[in-house]
Amino acid sequence: MPKKRCYYQVMGLSMDATEDDIKKAYRQLALSLHPDKNIDNEEMANNEFKLLQEAYEVLSDPKERKWYDKHKDSILCGQNRDEIVDKEVDVYPFCSSFCFTSYTDDENGFYTVYRNLFNTITDEDIPFRDGDLKDSEVAPPFGDSKSPYSDVHRFYSYWMSYCTSKQYYYLDVYQTSDAPNRRVARLIDKENKKIRDSAKKKRNEEIRSLVEFVRKRDKRVAKNRKLLEAKAEENKRKTELLRKQQIEARNKELENYCESEWTSMAKLEDDLKEIEKNLDKDL
Known part of the structure; x- marks a missing residue:
C-alpha cells in the first residue's frame, strides 16, 4: 500500500x-x-x-479539516479513517452514587469527582470547536461546594441543553472520494451525515442524562430550593397579612361612613324639629 x-x-x-x-x-x-x-x-x-x-x-470543509488536523499523524502512519476513534469518557459509571464518597470537596467527594468529569468532557470538545467562542458558548465550570448559586445556575443552564462539538467523521461508512459521480457523492454525504447525527444525538442524550442525575443530588441546588421555598412562604405570609390589613381598613372605613351617616340623620331630625317648633310659635 x-x-x-x-x-x-x-x-x-x-x-x-x-x-x-x-x-x-x-x-x-x-x-x-x-x-x-x-x-x-x-x-x-x-x-x-x-x-x-x-x-x-x-x-x-472547516469541520472536516479540524478532524483531519487532530488525527493527521495517525492517518499518515497508515491508520484508516474507520480505525481512528475519538476517545470520549464513558459517563455511565458516573450515573451512580457509588462514584463518590461524600458531598465534599475531597479527592473522592461529589464536587471534585464531577468537576473533573465535566472538565474532561469540555476538553474532549475543544478540538472540534470553531475559533473564538462567545461567552454564552463557553462551558461554565462545575465549581465546588462553596460556589455561589449564580455560578451553579449558569452551569446547569448550559449543560442541561448540552450539544457536543464532535463531528464523528470516523463513523463514515463511505468516502466521497470513491464516488463515480456527483450524484453518488451527494448520496454518500447524506448517508454519512445520518450516521454522524445519530451518534451526536446519542452523546447529547448521555450527557444530559448525566447532568440531570448530578443536579438532583447537588446539595447547592437543594439548598437554593429550600431558600426559594422559605422565601415563597414568607411572601405568602406577608401577602395574607396585607390582605387582612386591607380588609380591616375597608371595614373601618365602612363603620366610619355609617356612623357619619347616622350623625347626619340625627342632626337633620333635630333641625326639622326646630323648624316645626318655630312654625308653631308663628301660628
Missing part, C-alpha cells in the same frame, strides 16, 4: 493556511495537474488530480 501523503503537502500549504489560500492553491494545481495537460503521463496525472480533489474536499 502506498504511503499516505499529507493533504497540506499535496496542496503546498502550511497548516495555518486560510480558506482563500486553499481555494487559490486548488485552482492553480487543478490547472497544472489536469489529465488533459499531462497526456504523456496520464495515469500519474489522474492519481495526482484525484489526490488533490480529496485534499481539497477535506481542507475546504
Whole structure:
C-alpha cells in the first residue's frame, strides 16, 4: 500500500493556511495537474488530480479539516479513517452514587469527582470547536461546594441543553472520494451525515442524562430550593397579612361612613324639629 501523503503537502500549504489560500492553491494545481495537460503521463496525472480533489474536499470543509488536523499523524502512519476513534469518557459509571464518597470537596467527594468529569468532557470538545467562542458558548465550570448559586445556575443552564462539538467523521461508512459521480457523492454525504447525527444525538442524550442525575443530588441546588421555598412562604405570609390589613381598613372605613351617616340623620331630625317648633310659635 502506498504511503499516505499529507493533504497540506499535496496542496503546498502550511497548516495555518486560510480558506482563500486553499481555494487559490486548488485552482492553480487543478490547472497544472489536469489529465488533459499531462497526456504523456496520464495515469500519474489522474492519481495526482484525484489526490488533490480529496485534499481539497477535506481542507475546504472547516469541520472536516479540524478532524483531519487532530488525527493527521495517525492517518499518515497508515491508520484508516474507520480505525481512528475519538476517545470520549464513558459517563455511565458516573450515573451512580457509588462514584463518590461524600458531598465534599475531597479527592473522592461529589464536587471534585464531577468537576473533573465535566472538565474532561469540555476538553474532549475543544478540538472540534470553531475559533473564538462567545461567552454564552463557553462551558461554565462545575465549581465546588462553596460556589455561589449564580455560578451553579449558569452551569446547569448550559449543560442541561448540552450539544457536543464532535463531528464523528470516523463513523463514515463511505468516502466521497470513491464516488463515480456527483450524484453518488451527494448520496454518500447524506448517508454519512445520518450516521454522524445519530451518534451526536446519542452523546447529547448521555450527557444530559448525566447532568440531570448530578443536579438532583447537588446539595447547592437543594439548598437554593429550600431558600426559594422559605422565601415563597414568607411572601405568602406577608401577602395574607396585607390582605387582612386591607380588609380591616375597608371595614373601618365602612363603620366610619355609617356612623357619619347616622350623625347626619340625627342632626337633620333635630333641625326639622326646630323648624316645626318655630312654625308653631308663628301660628
